[in-house]
Amino acid sequence: AYNFSPGPAALPEPVLRQAQAEMLEYRDSGASIVEISHRGEAFLEVAHRTEADLRTLLSIPDDYAVLFTAGGATTVQALLPLNFANAGQTVDYVVTGHWGKTALKQAAPSADARIAASTEAGGFRSLPARGEWTESPDAAYLHVTANETIHGVEFREIPTAGDVPVIADFSSSIASEPLDITRFGAIYAGAQKNLGPVGIAVLIARRDLLERAGQPRAPIFDYRTQLEGESMLNTPPTWNWYMLGLTVKWMLDEGGVAVFAERNARKAALLYSAIDGSGGYYRNDVAIDARSRMNVPFFLHDPALDAAFLTESKAAGLVALKGHRVLGGMRASIYNAMPEAGVQALADFMQEFQQRHG
Numbered sequence: 001a002y003n004f005s006p007g008p009a010a011l012p013e014p015v016l017r018q019a020q021a022e023m024l025e026y027r028d029s030g031a032s033i034v035e036i037s038h039r040g041e042a043f044l045e046v047a048h049r050t051e052a053d054l055r056t057l058l059s060i061p062d063d064y065a066v067l068f069t070a071g072g073a074t075t076v077q078a079l080l081p082l083n084f085a086n087a088g089q090t091v092d093y094v095v096t097g098h099w100g101k102t103a104l105k106q107a108a109p110s111a112d113a114r115i116a117a118s119t120e121a122g123g124f125r126s127l128p129a130r131g132e133w134t135e136s137p138d139a140a141y142l143h144v145t146a147n148e149t150i151h152g153v154e155f156r157e158i159p160t161a162g163d164v165p166v167i168a169d170f171s172s173s174i175a176s177e178p179l180d181i182t183r184f185g186a187i188y189a190g191a192q193k194n195l196g197p198v199g200i201a202v203l204i205a206r207r208d209l210l211e212r213a214g215q216p217r218a219p220i221f222d223y224r225t226q227l228e229g230e231s232m233l234n235t236p237p238t239w240n241w242y243m244l245g246l247t248v249k250w251m252l253d254e255g256g257v258a259v260f261a262e263r264n265a266r267k268a269a270l271l272y273s274a275i276d277g278s279g280g281y282y283r284n285d286v287a288i289d290a291r292s293r294m295n296v297p298f299f300l301h302d303p304a305l306d307a308a309f310l311t312e313s314k315a316a317g318l319v320a321l322k323g324h325r326v327l328g329g330m331r332a333s334i335y336n337a338m339p340e341a342g343v344q345a346l347a348d349f350m351q352e353f354q355q356r357h358g
């Protein structure tokens with residue numbers, strides 16, 4: 001089956017196969033990968049290799065720290081103002097969908113969180129024109145969601161904001177194409193789309209920003225302390241970290257982010273042309289220049305056909321196409337692990353379905 005789940009999302013088969021074997025016994029250690037100490041040599045090797053491979057994959061410069069944090073992207077969102085803003089300081093949010101709203105909501109209790117731009121009035125179907133952003137010049141940071149997983153809206157080029165560092169949520173598009181990290185103060189991602197299983201997130205932050213005083217916070221929520229403790233202040237989610245390492249290694253073996261960028265562009269073009277070429281039978285409402293390459297929401301012309309579409313697509317081996325409850329309709333998530341053949345199979349199915357039910 002081809003799994004179009006938005007997350008937890010499909011993982012590459014070689015990763016799952018290796019994990020299956022090492023779940024039973026990790027490299028002659030006499031124990032499973034989930035049964036070994038995070039402080040032992042074998043796991044430290046996994047942790048260090050994962051960071052080194054991620055640095056290679058994403059071309060992360062040395063003046064950026066990499067943290068592996070327990071919990072999800074939402075956890076990071078709540079901790080951003082505590083770590084990167086002083087009490088009462090302004091933090092700006094560009095809101096282009098559900099996850100931008102979530103990020104704002106998580107920050108609001110700990111900072112003066114303001115909306116610098118929002119496309120909510122238009123139903124989150126476009127990107128806000130750069131000239132219309134109302135940023136605060138003294139903001140601690142400006143937060144942007146690179147790819148809105150539910151609304152299917154993606155910044156193709158995230159504008160920077162003068163001297164104010166940009167912090168971007170790349171949960172659903174990290175490693176999908178080359179990225180110049182030096183344009184950002186920090187980027188972060190929950191792992192469960194392009195990086196592995198849920199339960200761990202990656203935060204890549206400019207080291208000088210981590211030196212900011214921030215606000216009173218427990219050591220476990222303090223990214224400086226976490227960095228000093230190599231993301232192991234407490235027992236880290238070792239299984240998730242290991243799986244993230246395997247997934248990153250797989251992406252390197254496949255040729256790296258430039259190769260995925262090409263594949264992802266082809267996959268998205270194929271799916272959008274299946275939608276746009278259906279004569280209105282299928283529809284995607286996002287402005288063309290804002291369309292996501294990773295998550296493609298689409299609607300059938302008659303919602304009464306939704307149930308049949310889901311049943312028949314599942315029977316054809318195309319699973320998890322049901323849209324998010326916020327939008328309804330369908331959504332195909334086509335992350336790095338989705339092969340081009342999977343998207344071709346979906347496009348073919350859509351055409352057949354239209355012929356059968358048209």
Ligand code: PLP
Nearest residue numbers: 072073074075099149171172190
């Ligand atoms: N940001 C984006 C863009 C997401 O897609 C998600 C989850 O799907 C989140 C944040 C929240 O992630 P988590 O569930 O790991 O907290």
